[in-house]
Amino acid sequence: MAAKRVLIVPGRWAVAERLRADGHVVVEADSPDEAGDRVDAGVDAVLLDLHMPDRAALAALAAIHERDPDPPVILIAQPDDVEGPVATALAAGAFDYALEPISIDDIARRVLNAFEVTRIRRELRTLRDRLARPFTLASIVGASPAVTFARDLARRVSFADAPVLLTGARGTGKDHLARVVHYTGSRAMGPFLKVQCAGMSEDELDVTLFGREPTAGAAAFLTRGVFDEAHDGSILLDDVGALTPALQSKLLRYLESGSFKRVGDSPEIRVDVRVIAATDHPLDADVAAGVFRGDLYYRLNVLAIELPTLASREGDIPLLVRHFLHQHNRAGAKVVTGITPDAMAALSRYSWPGNIDELRIVLGRALMLTDGPDLDIGDLAGFSQIATARPTAAPVSRDKPFTLPDDGCDLEAVEKSLVLQALERTGGNQTRAAALLGIHRDHVRYRLGKWKKPSP
Numbered sequence: 001m002a003a004k005r006v007l008i009v010p011g012r013w014a015v016a017e018r019l020r021a022d023g024h025v026v027v028e029a030d031s032p033d034e035a036g037d038r039v040d041a042g043v044d045a046v047l048l049d050l051h052m053p054d055r056a057a058l059a060a061l062a063a064i065h066e067r068d069p070d071p072p073v074i075l076i077a078q079p080d081d082v083e084g085p086v087a088t089a090l091a092a093g094a095f096d097y098a099l100e101p102i103s104i105d106d107i108a109r110r111v112l113n114a115f116e117v118t119r120i121r122r123e124l125r126t127l128r129d130r131l132a133r134p135f136t137l138a139s140i141v142g143a144s145p146a147v148t149f150a151r152d153l154a155r156r157v158s159f160a161d162a163p164v165l166l167t168g169a170r171g172t173g174k175d176h177l178a179r180v181v182h183y184t185g186s187r188a189m190g191p192f193l194k195v196q197c198a199g200m201s202e203d204e205l206d207v208t209l210f211g212r213e214p215t216a217g218a219a220a221f222l223t224r225g226v227f228d229e230a231h232d233g234s235i236l237l238d239d240v241g242a243l244t245p246a247l248q249s250k251l252l253r254y255l256e257s258g259s260f261k262r263v264g265d266s267p268e269i270r271v272d273v274r275v276i277a278a279t280d281h282p283l284d285a286d287v288a289a290g291v292f293r294g295d296l297y298y299r300l301n302v303l304a305i306e307l308p309t310l311a312s313r314e315g316d317i318p319l320l321v322r323h324f325l326h327q328h329n330r331a332g333a334k335v336v337t338g339i340t341p342d343a344m345a346a347l348s349r350y351s352w353p354g355n356i357d358e359l360r361i362v363l364g365r366a367l368m369l370t371d372g373p374d375l376d377i378g379d380l381a382g383f384s385q386i387a388t389a390r391p392t393a394a395p396v397s398r399d400k401p402f403t404l405p406d407d408g409c410d411l412e413a414v415e416k417s418l419v420l421q422a423l424e425r426t427g428g429n430q431t432r433a434a435a436l437l438g439i440h441r442d443h444v445r446y447r448l449g450k451w452k453k454p455s456p
Contacts, residue, residue: 004115007043007071009035009060010052018104019111032056036063039071045114046073047107048094050085058089065093070121072114076102125189135179141323142316146308150177157303158185163255165300166278168307169434171355174278175236177307182234187274190233193226198242206247206263213264227260231271240277240300241286245293251275252296275300285446310352310359312438317348320356324363325375336367339375346377350386351426351436362386419447 003025008016011028019026027043029035039046046064050057061073072095077086079099086097095117096110140151157164158181166174175194182192195208211225226235237243243251254260259270277300286292310317321339329335352358366379380386422433423444430444437444 004044005042006045006047006111007035007038007064008047009057010049012047012049015047015102015104015107018108022108024111029060032059032063035060036067039064039067043068043071044118045111046071047111048073048075048089050075050077050081050089057085058092061089061092061094069093070118070125072096072117074098074107074110074114076100135176135183137180137184140173140177140180141320142313143319144308144313144316146306147313147316150305150307153303153305154180155184157181157305160185160303161274162302163275163277163300164302165283165304166276166307167282167304168280169309169355170280171357172280172307172309173356174280174307175238177305178234178236178276178278181276182274187233191230192234192236193230194236194238195226196238198239202244202247203263205243206250209247210250210260211262213262213266215264223262225262227254227271227273228269230273232273234274234276237275237277239279241279241281241283241292243292248293248296252293252299255296255299282443309434310355311436317352317359318344320359321347321363324360325367328364328367334367335373336370336375337373340377342377343375343380346380346386415447416451419444 003023005025005027006019008026008028010030016026016028027038027041029038035046048057048060048064052060057075064071064073073089073093075086075089075094075097077097077099082097082099086094090097095114098107098110137151137155140147140154142148142151154177164178164181166177168174178194179192182188195205197205200208207223207225209225209227211228212223214222237251250260254273255275258272259268261268283292283297283301287294287297310320321344325336325339347359347362354361362380362383363375366375366383370376370379418437419433422436423430426433426436434444
């Protein structure tokens with residue numbers, strides 16, 4: 001095992017000799033710049049004397065943390081420093097402190113404890129790096145304009161702390177995008193927790209989100225909610241539109257104040273959590289209908305990213321297929337080197353009402369069944385709707401819009417005709433009809449209700 005390295009700022013001969021006798025490597029520095037250089041070479045613990053001239057100790061602490069935040073910094077201070085310089089340094093990230101006159105045996109024990117903290121921090125960082133590996137910006141696969149725009153927005157918002165609202169049909173990748181925002185941003189070392197807001201009663205969801213104070217009987221123990229557990233990290237609230245009015249109010253209160261109360265007789269609890277909300281339903285319609293708070297919607301909608309349907313992502317299906325093939329080859333024993341043109345054409349023709357999730361499931365099953373090195377049309381035989389799909393209509397170019405007739409038109413009638421044609425072409429499937437029209441499924445529903453025509 002390699003010897004542990006201890007940085008002493010500034011040098012102390014007696015302490016250094018004891019630590020060397022214990023088998024550690026000791027390096028010393030006399031200035032903040034020199035301390036930063038020593039940390040660049042690798043250290044496992046730091047001893048920092050607070051009584052360096054010209055407040056150099058705080059500058060050295062900042063330089064150390066900037067170069068490597070893992071090694072704990074142990075302060076050496078005077079008894080009168082506890083209320084002032086020690087408190088300031090602890091708030092700036094120092095780990096521990098010892099008061100003069102110091103005991104060298106005590107310092108040696110504190111250094112051993114610091115080594116263990118460093119080990120745990122580095123193992124945790126490695127684990128989080130492994131968890132984050134599938135959630136890089138490059139994992140948002142696609143070259144279509146809508147996906148390129150969403151990927152660029154994710155990059156720009158990842159280092160902000162404001163709430164993010166992800167919108168798009170089911171299966172478009174909102175969960176994945178939320179993780180990309182978290183793991184590529186400044187909160188990557190913090191926890192990422194997801195809560196499905198639909199499907200739970202109000203009481204269950206309240207406890208899940210905000211926790212519960214101990215009470216007599218069955219709830220005699222404190223229950224910590226995800227807002228407690230996600231401190232310094234992010235929470236994904238999926239199907240946020242399913243929150244009841246009471247929970248909408250509690251969420252709004254947290255977004256406004258940074259604090260919340262648990263269920264029961266609870267004090268104010270302050271945490272630092274970034275809220276990422278996701279919905280496949282247009283929340284502005286819920287606001288107009290009076291079922292979702294407008295002030296909460298505006299709080300959540302500070303940074304909004306809309307994910308397109310797969311049917312509207314022209315040219316992205318081959319890229320996604322190759323991406324999933326690569327993932328399969330990395331994870332499985334069977335290697336599939338490619339896909340035949342006929343199979344790719346069939347996948348490209350299909351309208352994918354289930355979006356990326358459906359494509360992933362279809363490919364996963366086909367890859368398990370194939371016997372050859374290339375995925376072929378026969379491997380899609382279990383998905384007759386894909387193998388027999390007709391080509392979808394080419395999208396209308398933004399550069400070549402519809403031409404308005406010389407005598408004008410009835411816009412309402414044109415809109416109605418196009419929606420009904422799309423429904424007829426897709427056999428009444430509202431999701432696929434919406435994809436043909438380049439709109440969300442709920443907008444089709446809204447128009448059908450507006451025209452008082454029964455939904456097919």
